[in-house]
Amino acid sequence: MASQFLLLAFLAITCAIASASDPSSLQDFCVADSKASVPVNGFVCKDSKLVDANDFFFSGLHLAGNTSNAVGSRVTPVNAVQIPGLNTLGISIVRIDYAPWGINPPHTHPRATEVLTVLEGSLKVGFVTSNPENRLITKVLQKGDVFVFPVGLVHFQQNVGYGNAVAIAALNSQNPGVITVANAVFGSKPDISADILAKAFQVDKNTVYNFQSKF
Numbered sequence: 444m445a446s447q448f449l450l451l452a453f454l455a456i457t458c459a460i461a462s463a464s465d466p467s468s469l470q471d472f473c474v475a476d477s478k479a480s481v482p483v484n485g486f487v488c489k490d491s492k493l494v495d496a497n498d499f500f501f502s503g504l505h506l507a508g509n510t511s512n513a514v515g516s517r518v519t520p521v522n523a524v525q526i527p528g529l530n531t532l533g534i535s536i537v538r539i540d541y542a543p544w545g546i547n548p549p550h551t552h553p554r555a556t557e558v559l560t561v562l563e564g565s566l567k568v569g570f571v572t573s574n575p576e577n578r579l580i581t582k583v584l585q586k587g588d589v590f591v592f593p594v595g596l597v598h599f600q601q602n603v604g605y606g607n608a609v610a611i612a613a614l615n616s617q618n619p620g621v622i623t624v625a626n627a628v629f630g631s632k633p634d635i636s637a638d639i640l641a642k643a644f645q646v647d648k649n650t651v652y653n654f655q656s657k658f
């Protein structure tokens with residue numbers, strides 16, 4: 444009985460201190476000092492007396508991104524690089540524009556879960572669960588719909604409407620990071636050797652060279 448009680452107490456304490464976001468701040472804010480040269484995890488804080496409204500401000504998400512590229516989409520990021528006041532706060536936002544049939548190719552954010560809201564158009568979205576199931580979870584979204592991409596999972600969007608599509612996505616990191624699968628695997632610098640990729644993808648080396656030439 445006593446040991447069961449201790450176990451429950453231990454679980455309760457463990458759950459109470461478990462954290463699903465960046466660690467709590469010890470001050471109101473830590474506006475990034477872009478001039479500091481000290482390497483820290485994130486950015487060094489600017490003197491709070493020198494902080495002003497512009498440190499918490501970005502203008503431009505009303506502007507459509509240029510989707511004239513191979514995939515037909517454009518991500519406009521607003522993270523701690525664009526808004527120094529986001530430093531240490533564990534949150535950021537992006538605007539994503541999609542040309543008709545444009546895609547945001549399969550990618551992952553190593554440090555953030557994403558909540559995407561469709562502002563215009565229709566998007567087919569999806570993510571793949573981790574090994575060994577690798578289950579694909581997809582849905583077609585309309586204007587006003589919201590969808591979650593859990594942290595670390597490979598996900599994508601495709602514009603399946605007639606016109607342009609626009610989405611806004613919030614991410615729970617000041618610097619979510621992006622790993623685009625095709626670019627990371629076939630466009631690394633230097634290349635991952637073709638024999639490794641040929642075996643990994645179960646194709647011949649010429650197929651690998653062909654993919655590598657595109658990234």
Ligand SMILES: *[C@@H]1O[C@H](CO)[C@@H](O)[C@H](O)[C@H]1NC(C)=O
Pocket residue numbers: 509510511512
């Ligand atoms: C959009 O990008 C394309 C390709 O880089 C470029 O040719 C074009 O001028 C850009 N359009 C605008 C409006 O910036």
